[in-house]
Amino acid sequence: MPRTAETASYKFNHTMIRVKDPKVSLPFYTDVLGMDIISEQNMGDFTLYFLGFDHDGLMKLAPEERSKARFNREGILELTHNHGTESDANFQGYASGNSDPGRGFGHIAITVDNIEEACARLEKLGVPFKKRLTDGKMKNIAFILDPDGYWIEIVPGALKL
Amino acid sequence: MPRTAETASYKFNHTMIRVKDPKVSLPFYTDVLGMDIISEQNMGDFTLYFLGFDHDGLMKLAPEERSKARFNREGILELTHNHGTESDANFQGYASGNSDPGRGFGHIAITVDNIEEACARLEKLGVPFKKRLTDGKMKNIAFILDPDGYWIEIVPGALKL
Numbered sequence: 001m002p003r004t005a006e007t008a009s010y011k012f013n014h015t016m017i018r019v020k021d022p023k024v025s026l027p028f029y030t031d032v033l034g035m036d037i038i039s040e041q042n043m044g045d046f047t048l049y050f051l052g053f054d055h056d057g058l059m060k061l062a063p064e065e066r067s068k069a070r071f072n073r074e075g076i077l078e079l080t081h082n083h084g085t086e087s088d089a090n091f092q093g094y095a096s097g098n099s100d101p102g103r104g105f106g107h108i109a110i111t112v113d114n115i116e117e118a119c120a121r122l123e124k125l126g127v128p129f130k131k132r133l134t135d136g137k138m139k140n141i142a143f144i145l146d147p148d149g150y151w152i153e154i155v156p157g158a159l160k161l
Numbered sequence: 162m163p164r165t166a167e168t169a170s171y172k173f174n175h176t177m178i179r180v181k182d183p184k185v186s187l188p189f190y191t192d193v194l195g196m197d198i199i200s201e202q203n204m205g206d207f208t209l210y211f212l213g214f215d216h217d218g219l220m221k222l223a224p225e226e227r228s229k230a231r232f233n234r235e236g237i238l239e240l241t242h243n244h245g246t247e248s249d250a251n252f253q254g255y256a257s258g259n260s261d262p263g264r265g266f267g268h269i270a271i272t273v274d275n276i277e278e279a280c281a282r283l284e285k286l287g288v289p290f291k292k293r294l295t296d297g298k299m300k301n302i303a304f305i306l307d308p309d310g311y312w313i314e315i316v317p318g319a320l321k322l
Contacts, residue, residue, distance in 0.1 A: 003191065003195045003196070003197055003214075003215065004192075004195055006195070006278075006279075006282055007194065007195020007214075007273075008195070009272070009273055009274035009275075009318060010194065010195045010196075010214050010271050010272065010273055010279075011214055011216070011236065011271065011272040011318065012176075012196075012213065012214060012235075012236035012237075012238060012269065012270075012271060013270040013271060013272040013314075013316055014269070014270045014314075015173075015176040015267075015268075015269050015270075016266075016267035016268050016269075016270070016314075017265060017266055017267060018265055018266075018267060030164065031165075033168065033171065034164045034165055034167070034168020034169070034171045035164070035171075035173075036164055052173065053164075053168075053171050053172055053173060053235075054164065055172070071272055071316055071317065071318055072272060072318045073272075074173075074214075074235045074236030075172065075173035075235030075236055076173075076270075077173060078267070078270075080267060094265035095256070095258070095265040096265060097256070097258060097265055097266050104178060104179055104255035104256040104257060104258055104266065104309070104311070105177075105178055105179075105258050105265065105266030106177035106178060106179060106239070106241060107176075107177050108173065108175070108176050108177075109173075109174040109175045109176075109177070109237075109239075110171050110172065110173060110174060111170070111171065111172040111173075111174040111232055111233060111234075112168075112170055112171050113170035114170075117167075118167075118171075121167055148265070150265070153174075153175075153177075155174055155232055156232065157170060157172065157232055157233045
């Protein structure tokens with residue numbers, strides 16, 4: 001039941017982060033994490049990439065339909081590439097949000113069914129870990145780092161009902 | 162169709178942002194935006210609040226079941242409250258990610274079915290706008306600010322198929 005009639009249609013559509021180089025970030029989010037590129041828009045000075053896990057057959061749609069459909073679901077990740085950062089020697093990189101100053105945004109999180117298998121695979125792929133399953137107190141979650149240093153939490157979907 | 166067998170179970174579970182004062186932020190995300198508080202965890206020095214739009218009857222479940230179920234879906238917003246920030250006169254506030262230095266995280270976004278109605282309501286509620294529908298080139302989206310200054314994009318779900 002939606003909380004109020006006025007907000008009954010609302011969905012948490014997407015989260016946007018900026019990335020330095022899509023040639024590095026796109027393979028990470030697709031090949032490593034398993035998202036698909038639902039649509040992309042070249043806006044002139046920057047390009048937007050909309051990614052998501054294809055649980056609903058979205059990728060079977062024609063590109064134009066897909067591009068519209070991504071407005072009407074949850075779990076979309078928007079990657080913004082400001083053209084030029086990938087080859088700018090003076091570019092400082094983006095803040096992950098987890099260090100001063102700032103420390104506002106924390107992380108995104110991916111649910112997986114078998115977290116041991118998922119972490120073993122990520123390890124094998126050479127993905128850097130911020131926290132392995134065996135580190136710290138929380139033995140049932142892990143944190144990896146994406147190419148820009150954003151934290152990605154890996155959480156077990158095995159806690160399903 | 163999931164992209165690969167290995168990542169077939171993956172879901173974009175949640176996005177975490179830090180908030181200064183849950184007494185301000187929780188009413189914003191529930192009463193204004195229409196999310197429900199699915200579960201909360203007091204971790205000692207900090208408290209985590211997990212919120213989401215109840216499209217799947219989640220809130221009918223008992224609190225313990227709900228707390229488990231939130232691992233197995235997309236579209237969860239995690240608000241982290243580090244105890245004390247709400248009353249610390251020296252607290253500088255959190256960076257929204259949209260100004261230097263840093264400028265990494267961008268925003269979260271909410272899909273609504275009738276964007277004119279939604280924006281009129283937000284306006285009436287006194288929510289600050291970063292960009293009204295009538296501002297700028299993109300007349301079909303708006304940006305509001307949450308209590309910590311994070312940007313929230315309002316996007317039209319009317320682009321549905």
